[in-house]
Amino acid sequence: MRLVTLLAEVDTEKCTGCRTCQKVCPTLAIKVENRKAVVDSEKCRGCNNCEQRCPVYAIKMVKRVNPVRVYVDPSTVDRSEVEALCKKARFNPEQIICYCTETRAEEVAAAILKGADTPEKLSLETGIRTGCKVECIQPILRLLEAAGITPERPDGYQWYGRTPTVWDIPEEIKEKYSHRGFYFDQDIKVLNKVAEGKKSLEEAR
């Protein structure tokens, strides 16, 4: 769930039409048209990315007169499907996967089951990846992959691709580095316990 309280506003006198804002917007809400950036207020989730990266400081965030609440209610889809999708992506449905918006895996799974098939649509519908814009891209890509979806990359820097998880690390790599303080197998146990539900952490030591 995300309460959207801000909206990007472009100073067209300053805007040079460089497209930086367009390339970093996680909901594709800003586009350059006729050499000036234009914001789609319906799509803007107030994340500040455009304002923070504009090289000529042409964007400011203004308070919305009417804040917008975005949320996909997980109870509106089949619970067993939500659980199966989260399990396949190795998440507990209740696990928080976006620390800024406190979005849980089940909400993103529900949005996928309802048809959202790109990280941009998921950000638009749940608000995920509109806080810090940094830490939650991998859970999004993992859940989409678990749903059998290979999203098309936007023509910008929004995201590049899914990266390895601890489950993907080859045994020889684990063996090579475990004596340096990397506890891969032990962490796998912890993450598996979380994905499975309430189990003792003692076994993960």
Add this chain to the structure above:
Amino acid sequence: MRKPITPMKPRVSQYGVDPKYVTKRMADYENITSLMLKDLFPDTPDVIFPSDKGVEAIREAAEKALENVDMSMIKPEHSVNICASHHGFTLLGGEPYAELLKTVRDVIARRTGTENIRLRAGVGLRFRETEEYIKSFGLDKYFNGKAKGVAPVDEGIAIETEIGTLYGIKAIYDADWIVHVHNSDVREVHFHRQVDRAVKPFGMSYARIETRSTYHQNLGPRGANFTARAIFNSDFVQKKFAFTVFLNMSPAGVVSVDADNNLYALNDRLTVDGCKYYGKIMTLLGEIDECIVGLDFPCPVPYVFAAGVIYANFTGANVDLFDLDGPLPPYTWYTEAFYGKDGKPLIDNVPPVNPAIKMVVHNYAWGGYPSAFFSNHCPTIVVGREQADLLNRDPQNLQYMEHAVIADNLDAAMEFAYRVAKTDKVIIFDGAVGGINVSTSLAKLLLEKAPIVSKRVDEELLPKWLKQRGINPDILK
């Protein structure tokens, strides 16, 4: 009773309130005293900064450390990126790190003949923060206009590693050579667990969102920092890496400048020093039974610090954060993720946030980092409507104020805190250098406990920590 150490001044920044709103500091109260690290732990190392020599001591130490570094690979026609991170600018007012960057630039130019030397400064989650530091320390002029703040949402570059593809920020690597200039302040031990501390920026401030998300979501609480090692070990980075220079920090200040062509050799040295220098004060703060915490420093909530310890460390001081046998610190993003909708952990035995924290007075701290976990788990009073408004506008902190209350001023906040927390012990994270500002009652407790903690760390904990990291404890002899 020692006078309080002068707190770090508020800083003008888009991420914090205007300094004019910071009208009173927590160290201003009569019952606040200070404890110097040397008084707590007589084996605290001597520092070169702060000292009478000022930042000249940093320049001298850097010049000397660089004498033994090979720069012959850099030819006059080559370009060099000096890679930096925001964190260094938050230490001791930022001047030592800025001076180190300037010195490294000067030495490279003098010894190699190249003038194409750029500064590329990465960030945490405040994408314009290093831009502010670059301007404030005159680094744009010093680097002849070739100084740039870079962010994890900027154009990326794929890096093939031994675990698969990860992504770096393109501008970090757009030179013939890179020079890694950082510091050894332990800081986020809850994340990196003092494993490959010196390598971390390759997986964080020099990295794209995909890599940083890998760190915090894909690899687990004790494997996370492997993202940094994977990237640094890649052929792509190895071909560009020239050398590294570090401010070797202790909670009391800058101990030395260390430099090496071999990052892992330097990493091992700093792992030992980090465990040794920071282990004692962190363990000592874990002995506090009850207290009111003051946040009073120009940084996001978890990063406000004193005596080398950040508030996020203190929220986990009830467990040994250096001990890798413990899977989860009380605060780390993995832990935060594992709290269910009912507010309870999804698995058993998740250590609680430090129960010694009875109340938090947020007198001055920034947004720009997801911090609602802290106000959700520790009763928090925010001083001033302006700070509350700032947090409510911050997309990373939309829920922070849902869990906090607002006081009109610091006096009202403290009065409330004393009454509700029912303790007179106060610890202040205000950037105090060389020591820590605390109430007289807490000072008494810490002075009593320090010798016991010191012995325990030396004889029991430090050897264990080093062994867990593949370092022979005999190195201490």
